[in-house]
Amino acid sequence: MGASRIVDSHIHCGVQHSDLPFDRIAPLLRRAGIAEACLFAPVEDIYDRDDPDFRDNPNWRRTRRAANRYLLDLAEVGEPISPYLFVWNDFALDELRHPYRGIKWHRHVDEPEYHYDDPRCTAMIAAITRRRLPIVLEESFANTLRFIERLAPEAVIIIPHLGGLNGSYRALDQAGIWRRDHVYADSALASTGEIRHFLDRYGPEKLLFGSDFPFGDPGQELRKIERLHLAAEDFAKVAGGNIRRLLDNVVGPE
Numbered sequence: 001m002g003a004s005r006i007v008d009s010h011i012h013c014g015v016q017h018s019d020l021p022f023d024r025i026a027p028l029l030r031r032a033g034i035a036e037a038c039l040f041a042p043v044e045d046i047y048d049r050d051d052p053d054f055r056d057n058p059n060w061r062r063t064r065r066a067a068n069r070y071l072l073d074l075a076e077v078g079e080p081i082s083p084y085l086f087v088w089n090d091f092a093l094d095e096l097r098h099p100y101r102g103i104k105w106h107r108h109v110d111e112p113e114y115h116y117d118d119p120r121c122t123a124m125i126a127a128i129t130r131r132r133l134p135i136v137l138e139e140s141f142a143n144t145l146r147f148i149e150r151l152a153p154e155a156v157i158i159i160p161h162l163g164g165l166n167g168s169y170r171a172l173d174q175a176g177i178w179r180r181d182h183v184y185a186d187s188a189l190a191s192t193g194e195i196r197h198f199l200d201r202y203g204p205e206k207l208l209f210g211s212d213f214p215f216g217d218p219g220q221e222l223r224k225i226e227r228l229h230l231a232a233e234d235f236a237k238v239a240g241g242n243i244r245r246l247l248d249n250v251v252g253p254e
Helices: 022-032 058-076 094-099 118-130 142-150 171-173 192-202 216-224 232-248
Strands: 007-012 038-039 081-086 102-106 135-138 155-161 183-186
Touching: 007 216, 007 232, 022 038, 022 216, 038 058, 038 102, 038 232, 058 081, 094 118, 118 142, 135 142, 135 171, 142 155, 171 192, 192 216, 216 232
Parallel strands: 007 038, 038 081, 081 102, 102 135, 135 155, 155 183
Antiparallel strands: none
């Protein structure tokens, strides 16, 4: 695969409670020479992160659907993006009837928790796994292990930031998570040292370029990968080939 189709695999985009329209993102991608992007809604458009009891209500459910729909609409009008479904505790299985290309599964340790014991969660994970939708999983260290080892052992998992917010790169390394066949990492905001260590130990087939916009600048994060001076074939895999391969394996809606 050539490096001409660079893909940013980690961008937040939304207009509900956030101010991250695609019109703001597209020029950054063009200037950096990035041809495509994987988009998911910002947390602010999915749940009230300041409410420790997470008192969900119909207004938030409508906001979530609108946030996810915004990304589907961008894809439908031909923007070079892959829309990801941000899953939360309503486990809206019917959303998987739409042509999402991936899943965002996200919480920080000080935020409301996923209801992992809910049967709807089990059904959602099973449907995601059947469709081979890659899951960008950002969770606590304990829940990351639980998710990968017990809840979704066959799912395609992408851990962002080389695990920086999933307990740390080293903790996941010591737990053997990176060795698992279906587990990948993205490079967003990760240190060059950790990226080099990952590439040396696990190979360029397991790493995906990502920027975590708006927290990272797509051009700057791409230059971080370029400064590694990888062989052309390896750069092509990291910069776009690996994520395109995962997206090409996605099965259509049931």
